[in-house]
Amino acid sequence: MMALVTIYIDDKKIIANSEKTILEVARENNIEILTMCHLKGLTDVGACRLCMVELEGSPKLFSACTTKVAENMIVTTNSERIKRYQRITTELFFAERNHICAVCVSNGACELQNLGYKVGMEAIRYPHLFPQCDVDTSHPLYVMDQNRCISCSRCIRACAEVEGAYNWDMMGRGYQIRVISDFNTPWGESTTCTSCGKCLQACPTGALWAKSIVQGQQDKHPEFITDLMERRKMKL
Amino acid sequence: MGTTLREIVYDIGGGIQGGGQFKAAQTGGPSGGCIPTEHLDVKMDYEELMKLGSIMGSGGLIVMDENSDMVDVARFFMEFCVDESCGKCVPCRVGTKMMHDLLQKVCENKATQLDIERLEELAVYVKECSLCGLGGSAPNPLLSTLRHFRHEYDTRVQTVIKSENLVHQ
Numbered sequence A: 001m002m003a004l005v006t007i008y009i010d011d012k013k014i015i016a017n018s019e020k021t022i023l024e025v026a027r028e029n030n031i032e033i034l035t036m037c038h039l040k041g042l043t044d045v046g047a048c049r050l051c052m053v054e055l056e057g058s059p060k061l062f063s064a065c066t067t068k069v070a071e072n073m074i075v076t077t078n079s080e081r082i083k084r085y086q087r088i089t090t091e092l093f094f095a096e097r098n099h100i101c102a103v104c105v106s107n108g109a110c111e112l113q114n115l116g117y118k119v120g121m122e123a124i125r126y127p128h129l130f131p132q133c134d135v136d137t138s139h140p141l142y143v144m145d146q147n148r149c150i151s152c153s154r155c156i157r158a159c160a161e162v163e164g165a166y167n168w169d170m171m172g173r174g175y176q177i178r179v180i181s182d183f184n185t186p187w188g189e190s191t192t193c194t195s196c197g198k199c200l201q202a203c204p205t206g207a208l209w210a211k212s213i214v215q216g217q218q219d220k221h222p223e224f225i226t227d228l229m230e231r232r233k234m235k236l
Numbered sequence B: 001m002g003t004t005l006r007e008i009v010y011d012i013g014g015g016i017q018g019g020g021q022f023k024a025a026q027t028g029g030p031s032g033g034c035i036p037t038e039h040l041d042v043k044m045d046y047e048e049l050m051k052l053g054s055i056m057g058s059g060g061l062i063v064m065d066e067n068s069d070m071v072d073v074a075r076f077f078m079e080f081c082v083d084e085s086c087g088k089c090v091p092c093r094v095g096t097k098m099m100h101d102l103l104q105k106v107c108e109n110k111a112t113q114l115d116i117e118r119l120e121e122l123a124v125y126v127k128e129c130s131l132c133g134l135g136g137s138a139p140n141p142l143l144s145t146l147r148h149f150r151h152e153y154d155t156r157v158q159t160v161i162k163s164e165n166l167v168h169q
């Protein structure tokens, strides 16, 4: 049931709709919370843990993208602890696979790269895992490079929830999870992909890109996904 | 409930096999923590174990004698968590793997003081940021060995500095 609640985010008093998440309310009020797996229009999964916030009265942290606002909630988004954790999460993203920006299609227009700048990442203090990763070039138009994938699942959700094709899925567990096409078969042989390109637009990194572009030229439009869903809701 | 650890180990369990010295007991399975000799008289219940940084958890109890290497114990339990992580959230998926690899480094006498600091920072981060209870408790063996057996970590690191010095001479 929709109700109006009073909440405080970083000492700012806000009247909010109780159906909304902390993240939605913060963004409507121009308070920045860093996110990666969230893409407006897609179901939130709370997977990257970049959007963690403190709630007064609880020793636990909460992911802003999946936590609804409630009466008298007192939210802190910018404590030293939160900032430290944002930096660690960012470094773990970089250390997990292989991100050599200089040779990447997304160089200069990458959400992950921007995140690195935003949190002031100077060095990656963790040993790189550099796993053996495949690059799937079998699709006539697009490439999937596992080396740049951060397992945010935005492609999976865009393909399923917006296009309705259900091409992508996640395979395996732990640090060995991989995004797969159909039943782990080459993307070019997919019986579900309509080649709409939505997964590519939803992807925050250089993991999904179009063959027609050259290195450093892949700018993405995740807002296409958001706009599509908004228009669909309005039945335009 | 309320029986002391000493009673369980020595009276009920019949003491340490082979007549060795008690060193530590891991309670609560791989997500629990270890209890050192000075707390042998702890009453085994939820609150008392919590105070020592451990849990009742699965109710499992692993008793270790003086030959046990506590860093390797932490590494072993972390390996379990790396395998069990579902991979959905970043702190648990990448964090447990990083902690495991850093612990491995300590075991091999290749770690620096900086690695120990990284381990401490990662442990608290993974505990507080993970999506579910597996990640939330995965750092417990690491945190409790750091708390009760810190010297075993520190001596490993010192060995590195010494052997490095040898190389430079």
Ligand code: SF4
Residues within 6 Å of the ligand: A098, A099, A100, A101, A102, A104, A105, A106, A107, A108, A110, A111, A112, A113, A148, A205, A206, A207
């Ligand atoms: S995906 Fe982004 S962060 Fe990764 S190498 Fe490419 S530009 Fe750099």
Ligand code: SF4
Residues within 6 Å of the ligand: A158, A159, A163, A165, A166, A167, A168, A192, A193, A194, A195, A196, A197, A198, A199, A200
């Ligand atoms: S191109 Fe479209 S249909 Fe094909 S995998 Fe991507 S989102 Fe799904």
Ligand code: SF4
Residues within 6 Å of the ligand: A148, A149, A150, A151, A152, A153, A154, A155, A156, A179, A202, A203, A204, A205, A207, A208
């Ligand atoms: S391919 Fe892109 S959108 Fe899909 S999980 Fe990897 S980083 Fe996320």
Ligand code: FES
Residues within 6 Å of the ligand: A034, A035, A036, A037, A038, A045, A046, A047, A048, A049, A050, A051, A052, A063, A064, A065, A066
């Ligand atoms: S944006 Fe909230 S957990 Fe990823």
